[in-house]
Amino acid sequence: xxxxxxxxxxxxxxxxxxVAFWCNPISGHATLYWYQQxxxxxxKLLIQFQNNGVVDxxxxxxxxxxxxxxxxxxxxxxxQPAKLExxxxxxxxxxxxxxxxxxxxxxxxxxx
Amino acid sequence: xDSVTQMEGPVTLSEEAFLxxxxxxxxxxxxxxxxxxxxxxxxxxxxxxxxxxxxxxSNKGFEATYRKETTSFHLEKGSVQVSDSAVYFCALRVSGxxxxxxxxxxxxxxxxx
Numbered sequence: 547x548x549x550x551x552x553x554x555x556x557x558x559x560x561x562x563x564x565v566a567f568w569c570n571p572i573s574g575h576a577t578l579y580w581y582q583q584x585x586x587x588x589x590k591l592l593i594q595f596q597n598n599g600v601v602d603x604x605x606x607x608x609x610x611x612x613x614x615x616x617x618x619x620x621x622x623x624x625x626q627p628a629k630l631e632x633x634x635x636x637x638x639x640x641x642x643x644x645x646x647x648x649x650x651x652x653x654x655x656x657x658x
Numbered sequence: 659x660d661s662v663t664q665m666e667g668p669v670t671l672s673e674e675a676f677l678x679x680x681x682x683x684x685x686x687x688x689x690x691x692x693x694x695x696x697x698x699x700x701x702x703x704x705x706x707x708x709x710x711x712x713x714x715x716s717n718k719g720f721e722a723t724y725r726k727e728t729t730s731f732h733l734e735k736g737s738v739q740v741s742d743s744a745v746y747f748c749a750l751r752v753s754g755x756x757x758x759x760x761x762x763x764x765x766x767x768x769x770x771x
Contacts, residue, residue: 588747589759589761590761602758637701637702649703650701651699
């Protein structure tokens with residue numbers, strides 16, 4: 547079974563530029579999560595989708611971050627404009643109705 | 659709010675040494691508890707979990723027991739290997755409709771041959 551796919555793996559941008567990350571969850575997983583992991587910290591949930599609806603986006607900085615999950619399958623997370631403090635690893639995870647979340651390898655973003 | 663506090667690292671051990679990584683939690687409800695492991699260059703993987711008090715999760719020689727009275731979920735392994743070198747995250751999830759995980763800050767483990 548294929549795991550959670552993410553791209554790109556690495557991205558370097560200047561502050562105030564825009565960037566987008568892509569995630570393809572495990573086939574059949576209805577729930578998709580985006581986490582932000584700042585160096586030296588644990589992952590922090592940004593947004594959770596159930597199929598193509600948003601379950602929780604309370605920690606998403608909506609003035610600059612947006613996410614969508616069209617057709618309830620793959621998802622895109624966008625940052626516009628980026629700030630220095632957005633430098634982090636962005637993790638995508640998916641799950642069924644069980645407790646287990648399956649994580650992708652992450653996208654490491656560096657904002658200069 | 660919900661939170662997880664982990665033993666600060668990094669931790670460096672010799673091969674075959676005994677490992678303990680401490681984890682304590684604060685939760686508004688009755689949580690499920692998890693240990694995730696992140697090997698270099700890879701995503702997080704579930705290592706083990708426990709869903710109720712006194713449950714013991716185990717996998718790959720690692721164990722952790724859900725202690726409600728001390729709000730703890732310490733990770734242990736009797737004999738570590740070089741291949742266990744990774745970052746270990748303790749996490750909780752409070753029951754409810756959303757299945758969000760709250761993570762600790764992670765503990766870097768290095769095992770030397």
